[in-house]
Amino acid sequence: MIRLNRPLLRPADRPGPAAVPDPDLLREAGYGRDAAYQQLVERHRAAVRGYLGTCVADPPTADRLTGLTFTRAGQTVRRGDPGAGPWRVRLLATARTATLQEWRREPDAVPLTEGFRSWAAAGGAWPLDGSDRLTEAYRILPLPWQTVLWHGVVEQEDPRATAPITGLHPDQVGDLTDRALAGLRSTFTALHRRAVAHRPACTAALTALPTGPGRPAPDPAGAAHLTDCPLCGAAALDLADLPGRLRRQLPERLLGWWDEAARQRGREEAAAAAPDAQEGRPAPARRTFRLPDAHRRSKTELAAGSVLALVAALAAGFGGPPPAAPAAAGPPPSAAARLLPSRPGVTTPATTLIPASAFAAAEGTAPISATGRALTPAGWLRFDNVDFGATPKTFVRIRFDPRGAESAEILVRLDDPGTPPVAAARPAAPETRLTRAVTGLHNVYLFARCPSATACAEIEGFSFR
Known part of the structure; x- marks a missing residue:
């Protein structure tokens, strides 16, 4: 439960x-x-x-x-x-x-x-029934939340088995699962709201939509809309039993066969x-796996990663808004932001408006327009080979989407995601001075710092001057 x-x-x-x-x-x-x-x-x-x-x-x-x-x-x-x-x-x-x-x-x-053979013979097709928006909302969530939802809700693992996977204690796993479900609910609702933004009747019904067990039912007009509108009716069914819907739909969406x-x-x-093995001790008479002898990479190369993952994990696991990114140089727990390869030979002038959709690597984001992206508290975008030129650039301007949260903040880092930010911009102050003048060629990282679990920072692009 x-x-x-x-x-x-x-x-x-x-x-x-x-x-x-x-x-x-x-x-x-x-x-x-x-x-x-x-x-x-x-x-x-x-x-x-x-x-x-x-x-x-x-x-x-x-x-x-x-x-x-x-x-x-x-x-x-x-x-x-x-x-x-x-x-x-x-x-x-x-x-x-x-x-x-x-x-x-x-x-x-x-x-x-027989079941797998039939599925394979049919071409291994992914089922297309159920809510794809629910899967999209799941993928936007921070990795710690995705992990506990998969283990605790989909596979219904005992918290004692999930605890070592997350690094938490068993009595903390349920708390993190609660936060993850709340984040999934909010993100799913936000995605549906954006999809029906051009339909006033849908928007009105969504405001009164029951979003979980024990919530009040919609008024008669809202109930009639849910009956008449397939989109809103499906969303209402998903929200009414979110854990059950996730358990039934997500495995087939992610794996095809289940x-x-x-x-x-x-x-x-x-x-x-x-x-x-269930107690964390190696089972006897089992094969020992040795990693293949690939080329050895340095510990420094592998350890440098996204400090945002640490910030998101702390916020997701223990409540409260994400703290400010630390300036210390210790290795953060995830290398995802650093390890994805750069694109050599492709440069972008820093003074042009760089669309948010032009990222080279990303995590925890979703499209909001042809060029815009929404970011969660664990979201980041990386833009490779941004050319600042020989003239020092001292300001950055973030073009925020007006529909995003006013309290959202975008942190700008250069080259290494573990370094202190060179700027922090908000919708109320989209142009801000850099902490130092910048010249030359750099990779630019944009990290979101948000007061909630949902996709809150929404940007169309950025530029420097």
Whole structure:
């Protein structure tokens, strides 16, 4: 059961040390540390094996494909690919793809289940029923929120199993899940409001729309609109049972193939075969995974990452508005903003209006127009090779969308997302002086700092002078 409206645990209330979360273990594994990757394997093995049990009918084949899944995932980790979304989802996608590839290569050696065979024979089509807007809202959320929603709502994991994945304690997992559901509800509502902004009747009905269990029903006029309008009626159904809708729709939207009953049975069987792994201890007589010997990258190269991920994780886990980004130089917990490759040879003059849609890499954003983007508190945009020229530039101007929150703030950083911002702009003061004069070629990062969990910072573009 999803618990709602409980007081959140603050950092000072944490009872003892927590486990190392998945993002930190993935970063350590990226350095080539086999022990960190082995811990990830033991943490997720039962879930992967359970999912593969819905794809193949032969247990030894499912065991072999489990090993293949973690081998391929380890290769991705060693390449420094940050991926997107919770690692569990990426593992299951790898398992699904590995099964299809092995079956197509040797059909007789991979006995598929009837359901998976039918799905594969039909071309592996993604189901198109249900709300795609709900999936879009989920993908906009910060990674810690996506993680607890997948593990706690979709897979309905015990908080004791989810806790080490997030680095929290079991009694904090429910609190973070509550915050994530509230953020999902707000983001979904905002996306629907934007989609029907040109329809006054929809906008009026949306204002009175019941947004969860126990909320008052809409007035008769609003109820009639929900009956007559397919868009608003579907949104009302989603909001009335958000956890249930997410549990039924998200797996098929993200993975294509999903058999919940068979997956749960397979996972329970795999977990029963390795009880020690459920307590965080390596199971005996299990294969030890070694990361592939790819080229070694320096710890400095891999560790430098988005300080925003730390800010978002703190805000998401313990309540309150995101704190100001720290100026200290320690490595933040996520390398996503740094590891995505730059585009060599492509430069953009800093004095031109650079559309928000022209980013080279991004996280936690959604389109609001042909050129504009909305950002969540964990959202960032990276623009490569912005040319400031030889004449020093001392001001930045952010073109905010007037529909965004007035309290939103955009932090501007150069080259390294872990450095202090050179400017902070708000809708009330869109043009602000840089903390130092800038010349030459730089990568520009725009980070959102917002008072709420929803997409609040909405920008069309920016320029320097």
